């Protein structure tokens with residue numbers, strides 16, 4: 117083994133090492149040269165009885181393999197005796213693994229005083245007593261490694277384990293403080309929440325899991341955390357089955373709920389509740405100082421502003437020095453010229469999943485199409501080439517491009533993008549923010565065609581490890597994301613990305629190997645290369661364009677997104693959309709995992725009414741409702757099966773103009789997978805609505821309550837309700853309806 121982690125000369129005390137996890141730790145330490153004190157009281161799993169055989173057995177195993185070990189049969193409640201064993205046998209104590217444990221599971225009210233006390237005495241007090249006995253020895257030798265054993269039951273709660281959960285989370289608190297007090301003596305303390313098959317879990321785990329979750333899959337983490345070369349301190353890990361994850365606290369930005377010289381009321385708390393509980397842009401405080409500094413900030417904001425409208429607060433990173441950012445903000449980074457032919461917009465359209473399978477897509481894929489045009493989101497492509505130059509040389513900032521995460525993106529278009537030509541992009545640092553664990557650079561890029569400004573991008577880039585320079589946390593220059601409405605989406609479109617989606621998208625100019633090279637992706641902690649955030653962004657942008665702007669690029673004004681989670685090529689993207697006036701809110705979910713990959717997104721569109729020139733002329737004799745029925749026809753083709761199951765009815769519509777029936781339409785949601793056609797119902801209609809073209813449009817555009825429409829229906833009021841239901845079913849309000 118190359119540069120193996122060795123423990124020669126180290127003395128390790130493992131409590132409860134007669135079986136289960138403790139035994140695995142003892143064997144593993146001994147195998148790597150440590151001298152081990154194998155402690156075990158040898159009772160049953162509820163803490164009754166005692167025996168020397170458990171510890172003896174493990175000591176014999178170690179010695180049989182040529183290792184060094186001594187037994188100790190005391191309870192961890194006699195902490196001093198355990199440490200004395202180590203000192204007597206080996207002359208020192210370097211590492212303490214607090215592992216011994218028992219269970220007394222009972223539902224909460226049935227927990228007796230004894231059940232409560234013994235669990236606390238063995239787990240929490242026992243760990244305290246053993247660790248305290250070792251502390252001064254570690255302090256004097258300026259070396260010590262301590263492990264506390266917590267549990268998922270403590271972190272998350274678990275039915276029937278109130279006593280155990282309380283003690284186990286108590287161990288985390290103990291560890292957190294020991295880690296702080298021990299740091300200057302090179303004494304590190306970390307906590308693990310393991311999962312392993314053992315006698316403690318055999319009553320709750322099936323045998324195949326007991327066999328699969330081997331204690332040997334936990335031990336290597338314990339060894340690493342206890343090695344002299346490991347600097348981890350004060351952390352919490354979940355571990356099992358060969359997987360390890362680190363946990364940390366997350367805190368919402370919160371809200372100020374009182375004004376200056378005003379009383380604080382429960383009503384104000386209620387009114388700000390959503391904000392209090394909103395984890396968007398949440399902070400991750402790492403110390404009590406970081407935690408408390410937000411209160412100081414809040415206090416000074418209340419005193420200075422007197423208002424209760426604070427949306428975000430500093431989470432107060434502890435800052436040792438303050439960097440003057442005035443010479444960075446406003447700095448022009450670079451000017452780049454992007455020259456392209458029709459190839460680039462087509463390649464880009466393919467990269468964001470467009471296909472000739474969809475006839476609507478042809479105008480983005482075929483340069484010979486009369487309507488050939490660029491997708492609006494292509495506007496990020498010329499801009500991205502210009503922004504990286506100059507970033508690494510920012511004075512005073514610990515910027516590492518390898519540690520950059522693309523956090524957010526805003527794009528605004530002033531003109532449709534040319535399908536070929538030369539675009540010049542000028543990038544500037546709009547602002548720099550200090551998020552504690554990293555710095556955020558807001559980079560504005562203006563892109564010109566000749567002298568005309570065609571689009572503006574704002575890239576929000578997060579540089580891990582570059583924070584803590586004493587800067588502000590928020591900026592009025594930042595374009596912010598907006599949460600979607602709290603109702604079901606008005607439309608959802610799904611796209612299955614291909615395995616080669618990222619390989620295709622990168623040809624548009626984002627060459628980061630993270631998106632194609634498995635070994636590079638592994639370095640970044642990803643199991644596989646991930647899709648470009650801007651590729652997912654392109655999928656979402658084109659879906660909104662199709663759904664709400666009839667693929668009319670002249671109506672696309674702006675888009676904002678936050679990249680929340682990575683997507684793996686091959687996964688299915690679900691763009692969920694909500695229409696609120698001319699703003700389309702959206703988020704993109706990964707169907708397979710339910711993760712939100714793009715959060716807080718929106719697209720601003722120009723309404724069709726403002727741009728009548730952008731629409732096709734009406735095809736029929738001036739009936740506005742025809743367009744709506746055509747759109748309904750398209751939707752029925754997509755989701756007819758589902759609607760037939762739900763609605764199971766045939767609706768006939770007699771549309772009148774100037775008092776006469778001008779057109780008949782039938783929506784058949786009873787037969788086959790549904791159909792929409794001109795003319796009367798081919799089999800008898802369950803409901804026939806007769807109303808004027810104008811009334812129909814008024815209902816569709818929600819200008820009129822259907823109950824108030826002139827009584828032209830053959831039917832009763834509940835049918836009018838059905839009418840509305842049908843309209844809503846088809847998301848008709850999302851269809852662009854031009855005015856005459």
Ligand code: NAI
Nearest residue numbers: 132135136137157158191192215216217267311312314316
């Ligand atoms: P285990 O029952 O196999 O091992 C615990 C050992 O502690 C036993 O050998 C027992 O004799 C010994 N012990 C009990 N009371 C003692 C005392 N007063 N003094 C000295 N030794 C004593 O159980 P397992 O699963 O190996 O548990 C080890 C630790 O991991 C425990 O603290 C447990 O709470 C924790 N844990 C285990 C999980 C799992 O999935 N196995 C899950 C979460 C936490």
